Amino acid sequence: MNRSKRRTGRRHPLATAALLALGLVFTGGAYAALSSGSVAQAEAEPTSQQTIEEGKKLFQANCSTCHGLEAQGSDDGPSLIGVGAASVDFQVGTGRMPMQMQGPQAQVKPPQFTDEQVKQLAYYVASLGPGPDIPADHLVNGGGDAANGAELFRINCAMCHNVAGAGGALTEGKFAPPLTDVSGVHIYEAMVTGPQNMPVFNDLNISPEDKRDIITYLKYVQDNRSPGGFELGSLGPVAEGLFIWIFGLGAIVAITVWITAKSN
Amino acid sequence: MAQDDHSGVDLVAADSSHAEQEFAGSTGTAVIPHDAFENPGFEPHRLRVTDEDPKREKRAQRTVYTLFYLSVLGSVWAIAAYMLFPMESNDVGAVRLNNMFVGIGVTLALLGLGFGAVHWGKSLMTSAESIDIRHPIGGAPATQQGAVEVMRQADEESGFSRRTVIRNSLIGALLAFPLPAVVLFRGLGPQDQLPVELLSHTMWKQGTRLALDPSGVPIRASDVTIGSAFHVIPEGLNDLEHGKLEEKAKAAVLLMRLDPADLTESPERADWSYQGIVAYSKICTHVGCPVALYEQHTHHLLCPCHQSQFDVTNHCEVIFGPAKRPLPQLPIAVDDEGYLIAQSDFTEPVGPSFWERH
């Protein structure tokens, strides 16, 4: 397989995306691009006014304390106008929102809402201003090119999330969470919205097809156990070193004691 | 050493028995009381159950040969597993099975042998201990004197001590002869390049477009939205025939867009950024790891290797960790087509400090 060939093959979607962006800039879409980077609104499910109304009720009951009655934000929480459905689906769908308490970063918890409620909230927030939408199925089902995804993952994601998606430390108690159990949709949404301190990876940086490839790679890692055996948390040499000292040498010392003990 | 002598009345020489006389030597500051306990000699030999009970002996024997046969079984299994678990192309699961089953066979073969042999030694072999007598490592006085005599005679016959002119010239020659070998090692590095020169420049020059890593697609300023982090290489890097990784190791850049209000820029660098878009070298000024962990709200950059932290809002000054210098900033601008370009190369060497840097 020739890589340069593959590269040129990949350039088409990017070029399309770049053209699209160019058009948007010229047609006054600069705001949308600046605030969220994603303009993929076309795929949105037809959302009824009723869904949005339901979402609004849920929002006012559960989120408005921090984010304000009209999602305009307050001292305790940012404005959600223009964050898009993707952001809500990620934050609420992974249980990060509503937050239990202020801390270095929102923690993953069992989701507080049903899938339907999450969607209602998401479309309510989406109705407040243009923002990235929940990705379509074909982008998140893992049907892409794992090798391309792996390479992009190493360059854009591995420094925080670890090459095997095991997670890693950030400053002042924050951390990049493990990606081992995260669904494709949520990974996609995290990339387009940049939750917490994660940077935004808009579609001009990593195209939707590239995002699909990254998800494909992560799914590959999730679905295939390590060929070498137990992974020891995929934490690298530290885990390996501790293992050989505690279990390797530990077992061997026990054996030396048995060997030199007087037989009775 | 006079200080070490213990002439007090309650002290006697360290070694009293005849055998220990050979080991005589200064006891230093050791205290040897005259009424120390004496070695009671060996304990009576204790028999094992296998020595006393023929049934247990039989059982131990059975255990040992069972273990050895298990070992044979393990070896056979490992060979069988090698054939039963081929590694189908593209299937990680098959590799896993091959590794595990071949490995477990080998393990059984080795552990069966090992535990069998040790158990044999422990429970069936005669358990009497052997006693060796130690002799001083330096050898008997006569041997030592003999050696001294040999050396003296060799010196006498060669005149090594006497003919000082010869001796000194020999030492000189011996010191000088390895030096050419040291010079040869200059060839480890290219002869036509100087390291300081190389370290001072990167591929960036005026007008080089900033391109995405790894695709090499150039980036427009409008692509870079607030909160984004782009991993950047110079356009044209992928087309290099040689030295791609070496250039990338110096030229890798992280591109971020912040709210311009968050940036504190010094006057002389005010035009190095573009509407809140800043580009900094990704190579840590500590020992060179890629500093790419960007936190979009705190605007901190973190190096995953040694935890140096840089403040992007403040020209990437170090705020924590072992690095000293801020990450070098790449001055950027936008060309006519809206693409981000470098205004120039970095204005200082990127990456880890080196001796000649100032």
Add this chain to the structure above:
Amino acid sequence: MSTATTRSTAPEKRSFTAAASEYVNDRTGIAVAIKGLGRKAFPDHWSFLLGEVALFSFIVVLVSGTFLTFFFQASMAEVHYDGSYVPLKGVEMSVAMASTLDISFDIRGGLFVRQMHHWAALLFVAAIGLHMLRVFFTGAFRKPREINWVFGFLLFILAMAEGFTGYSLPDDLLSGNGLRIIDGMVKGIPLIGTWTSFLLFGGEFPGTAIVGRLYTLHILLLPALVVALIAVHVGYVFIHKHTQFAGPGRQPTNSVGPPVLPIYAAKAGGFMFIIWGVIALIASLFTINPIWNYGPYDPSPVSAGTQPDWYIGFADGALRLIPPGWEFVWLERTWSFNILVPLIAIGIFLVLVVSYPFIEAWIKGDRREHHIADRPRNAPTRTAIGAAGVTFYAGLWAAASSDLLATHFSLTMEGVINALQATVILGPIIAYFITKRVCIALQKKDREIVLHGYESGRIVKLPGGEFIEVHQPLDEYDRWRLVSFESYEPLMLRPNARGKITAGQRLRASLSRWFFEDRIAPVTRGELEAAHSGHHAAEVDTTHS
């Protein structure tokens, strides 16, 4: 053929074994060795097997490494991977990386051998470390073994070098960033750093030379040195005969234990297979160094949790613990103290480790040979120094995983690093004092036991109505184990022959005071008699029980 000749000349029937043995012996003189060494006594204690663990795991490293060389190609030429691992298909990488992937995915049993090799290497260095601690804490480095301590130390350094060169060979992302760190450290060395890096990498980092060069070191020079030093090291164990712990019948002038043939041979030979089996078991069940996750080296990416293998961890940790700002420009040259201080600190630490036997010998002035291993408690200051050293090393080692400590214990990375900075400086001091007190307390306990016997747990009522606990006196063998050690007293400072007190003697005297001020002497016969007569009434029924 020769057997036939022998048989024809010998009138009586001779077995094949006998004839073959004679044939071999007549040509090798092996009978001398068998006669001389076959019944050599080998003192038995579990901790005496730790060096063997290192030796046996080295054999695994050597054999599995040889297998790997048949497939590994130490070239940094770029290729497009087309092996079996899907997430790397078509990716550009060096031949070294591609061939390592082929060993893992396309050669049956290759991954098993690769994992054996790497696990055995980790075990090799770990076993050396534990073996060194055993030798240190039992004083087995004393005369005549000081030089063998140095050989062992060199083996430890060589083992680390072997490990690091091997870790770098696959040219994957993890090891490439490791080399990047080495490059950065080398560049920080004054005067020679820049050129050293330039020559090491054959130009600029990463270049195309380093993997080939490390490979030469890894499979030729370093193993040759390791094998040679192991031969010398083990040779000296034979010459010196092994140390033994104090025990009845064990004298400084003898060596007591099972004979080499057959018991020791069975146990050590069996143990060798057990070590190999343990390594094989780990290699078949546990992933090590999954380079397929790391991907090929590229100077731009990096993984969270980038760490060296455990034995280099202490150096990496030392780099992490330096506070910001330790770098200056002076005389138009850059002085990277953020790199020099860790290097110098580690250098001093290693020099202290290798020279400790000579320092202790100088302080004691003891010129006798010592073949009886100390119980750690009976050398409180040495044990405390050892504990301080272990704490220092462990602090640096833990610092190499500061990020993982932070995420796994929900701490801040900054907090972990600040705490470890304190640990590395204060920890050794605290460990020193605690260990010394514990040792002295244990010695006092030993004295109590010798003087008054074990507490039997049996309470009896005396005729006068008093309750006492019966103390079980020791038999002479157990007592001997507790009293057969020597204590040292501080050096008395006296003028030398020319009536002067030299600075060296002053230093030695103060070190000696530090070492031996708190001294617990072994119980003497006189003390035991005094104790017995003093408590005669109370112990009357126990001494005769």
